[in-house]
Amino acid sequence: MKDANVVRASQLDTATISDALDKHGLVGQCYRIMPRSNTFRMAGRAWTLMYGPAGSPPGTVGDYIDDIDEDTVIVLDNNGRTDATVWGDILTEAASRKGVAGTVINGVNRDVALCIELNYPIYSLGNWMRTGKDRVQVEATQVPVNIGDVRVCPGDLVRGDADGVVVVPRAFEEQVLASAEAIQTAEDEIRHSVRGGLSLRDARAMHGYHNLQTRGHDE
Structure with missing residues (x-):
């Protein structure tokens, strides 16, 4: 049986996980x-x-x-x-x-x-x-x-x-993966909004881009 968190990590890129690590001060x-x-x-x-x-x-x-x-x-x-x-x-x-x-x-x-x-x-x-x-x-x-x-x-x-x-340290992987998945979702939505004609500034504001990597900020 595949390790569920390994599978989750494999679906995220390193840049997204890096941002999640920053969010948790790791x-x-x-x-x-x-x-x-x-x-x-x-x-x-x-x-x-x-x-x-x-x-x-x-x-x-x-x-x-x-x-x-x-x-x-x-x-x-x-x-x-x-x-x-x-x-x-x-x-x-x-x-x-x-x-x-x-x-x-x-x-x-x-x-x-x-x-x-x-x-x-x-x-x-x-x-x-x-x-x-x-x-x-x-x-x-x-x-x-x-x-x-x-x-x-x-x-x-x-x-x-x-x-x-x-x-990702084993003791923190649940928190980091959850944050990374939230970041990925928000960034996907920003790209979708821009493709739909919204300005990047407005798309970022709509989806909370500037808080995604902020340490301790609730997503």
Whole structure:
């Protein structure tokens, strides 16, 4: 059975969820984390992993993919490093075959061509080819991590589209999703009114546009 709130999030774009996060005073917009293709879309629950610099001897970079459930978003914190990758073609193919929703990286990935070919969503700081093997190692899994200056905890709601990634803390998702849905409805009505000949100024006033993202304002 599909997670109802994941389905709700998948029907909202990240800009709308971002406005709802602002309305509730929450930071969930992952700064500079962008899709490797503007066609990528994803929604799911976060499964988290934290990397650190490799020790001597170096530890593993992880065979965690075998344990990931479908519709999960894999969230990898490599401390913002851009000099070594933590995701490549083998992981992309395995995740795609398992039905994983996507991958978010505080760092970089490689083998971009395959993720685009398979339409497997990857969001990261960029891409580069140098491996993380013997350069990074797994420190912990299923712990709070930092992605683009956002705290991401296991089970948080993650949504990605062409504009980037937003994260909704599990404890606030009902409020945020309800606000996002209200914002989307109002904006749809504004567009409909403008198409019907109303001025943008009047359409915004009619549908309360200027209060949509105001913190604490009742919709």
